[in-house]
Amino acid sequence: MRLFHAPGSPYARIARMAVIELGLEDRIAVEEATLRDPGSVLLPFNPVGRVPTLVLADGTAVTETTPVLMVLDSLVEPPRRLLPGAEAPRALAAYGRVLGMMDGIAVWNRELRRPEHERSPGVIALERVRAARIADALERDVAGGGYVVRDAGWLALVALLGYCERRHRAFAWREGRPALAALFDTAQARPCVARTVPPEGMGGTAASG
Template structure:
């Protein structure tokens, strides 16, 4: 299998961390791909050009983070990323969906800030700031219940906050959220997280 990724993508980082946490990395070749590049190595595999993309041996290309994380659980790793069934699975899926949804908002906010100032939408930026802080406040209230197991929801939240630390520093997410910050700092010490550190951005 081959995983196409970009080092700055938090969505791809979620899969890269999961591969390391489940000890599945030896079964996957990681391929760093350029984005928005007509010569990108990812385009023959995934014409959409998005990362992460996991290419299976039969040629199937899985292109959504949640789908890939769910697929990894079918490979027989000792450590599951999501419960197999029942209410626990749906609770985990809900937590994962919330983290991914929050990341989507941060990504829109970040993309707006990368536009020339006269092309930015203040309304879009304000909406995503409000949404992001609303979810972060809920997570702070729940910080005592956030686990220390690197399951799919935990990995997604960790990579989201890690993105804010290095790629979206305009958002002071730690302010007023000591519980969430303490959880992040403890989890960020994991080798899987250190091995997938994204480059610093100017934002």
């Protein structure tokens, strides 16, 4: 099996961390792909051109973070569910909240990468307020004992904060959020985190999904 990713994508990083966390590195080759590139090695497998994309042994290409996690969970015996199900609504809600913030950060980052005269101040203001609101909610969640289980919600949160830390510094997410900062800092020692650190700088968006 092959997992295509882009180094700057927090969505793909979730899948990369999951491969390590589940001990699947000997079964899945992790390969880098370019995005928005008509010559990308990804396109013959996935015409959508998004990451993460997991190509199965029979050639089936599973794309988008949540479906990829579903497949990865199914490969482990005995089963270890990173992705919460309907029987764990609070964990599922925690995962969804982080993905929602990630989507907004992607929009904000995309606007900042446009030439200044093409940017939408309204979109930037909206996403800045949204990000702060969700980050405050996440701070309360973490301070209240949430995100302690290393499941999909934890992986997504670490990937999101890592993206903000290194590639979206317009958002000062640490300010006034000590519990969130402590969770992120502690997570850096985890092998799945340390081995998937994204590159520095503003050289890319949060694509894909």
